[in-house]
Amino acid sequence: MDSAVLLDILGNENRRRILRLLSHKPCYVTEISDYLGVSPKAVIDHLRKLEEVGLVESRTDDQRRKYFNISRNLRLEVDVSPYEFDMKSAYPASPSLDVSTCQYLSLNVQYGTQPDEREGDGDPETVSDVEAGEIATLAEELNCLEDLKSELSLAQRWVHGRITNVLDQLSEEVDENGQNRIRAEILAALAAGAETVRDVGREIDAPEHIVERHLASMAERGIVEENSGHWMLSG
């Protein structure tokens, strides 16, 4: 889903309250309307918008009552700094994704426990010892994953702070009329191995003539060097 569409949807307090309610349990319109203190008509209108973007879906139960529930897993991240306004939304990565191939990151968790497909037997109202053991294992895994989620969040906040810090330092050296972000990105692209104006432009998603102008100006100051169309960092 497009981040802009998602932000438009989430920019309304009542839609956020509806989503929070539905994340606890599926609800029908009157329930939502009573809980929010908002007219059923307004609730229906919000639900329609949430359905249109695919965040919510409905099903009708045996008593022909229509229940709404959240139908989608997704994650939105927005970073704001003097150098950056970045928004990104993404579906969850597959649980079978191999996170252990990350270059800068190791997770100290067990990967890819598979659900046990065995059916429960006997009385559905009570669980067997094996099932109780499975539930305890899942509860421990959930607890560990939630801790990991907090740690990843903290690490991301740390990276965000460090990036701003590095950009502050870089901009002291390479700034020209506040165009520091693009210059820092150009230098980072060179550090990552981009060599030609075209490579750099593709890497940072900027027009080639703008990249060229900044490279030329930074070359005059001895920050970068060119050798027959191949650019590199000086020093």
Added chain:
Amino acid sequence: MDSAVLLDILGNENRRRILRLLSHKPCYVTEISDYLGVSPKAVIDHLRKLEEVGLVESRTDDQRRKYFNISRNLRLEVDVSPYEFDMKSAYPASPSLDVSTCQYLSLNVQYGTQPDEREGDGDPETVSDVEAGEIATLAEELNCLEDLKSELSLAQRWVHGRITNVLDQLSEEVDENGQNRIRAEILAALAAGAETVRDVGREIDAPEHIVERHLASMAERGIVEENSGHWMLSG
């Protein structure tokens, strides 16, 4: 900053475009208005809202022209799933934070390079070899941090997928009328070491009488056990 306030602010396309523009360079009202194709009056209105929440600030230059720039570093995360609607905003963590104490996470990066405080000497228009070397080092660090940021994002999407997966499995066992999220949270709290109704209620931020009701009902089914006021997972 409150996540709800931030989402209200970001739920407007023109305010997002203003932030994106200001992340490239500080701008004055006419510039923004020309770029967006929106009246100066509307731009001033958006800027006022952005200033009120502290996202944007202005300064006046020598020609008495008022420039606006982004004044804050922050990060917003929203997770949506059938079990969850979680939004969180946070300032960047301090670069000196010790991320190496994380339990489930290791980062393979250098920690805490300090900026060199030495003043540049001689011609301010060109950089010395030492300065060029420092710029190259910073550019490499920026490049590495941006890769790490992508990896952390990917890891978080993976965790998000795994949590939903575990909750899917748990809810098959412990669900009662769609109240699966709170039951899963109660079980995770027990797995994390909470023992009393009060501990669990505090951990998951729920009223004690509700926690008590779910615990009693799960005890009947043999999922949890009580021993003189101390609860634990069965199995």
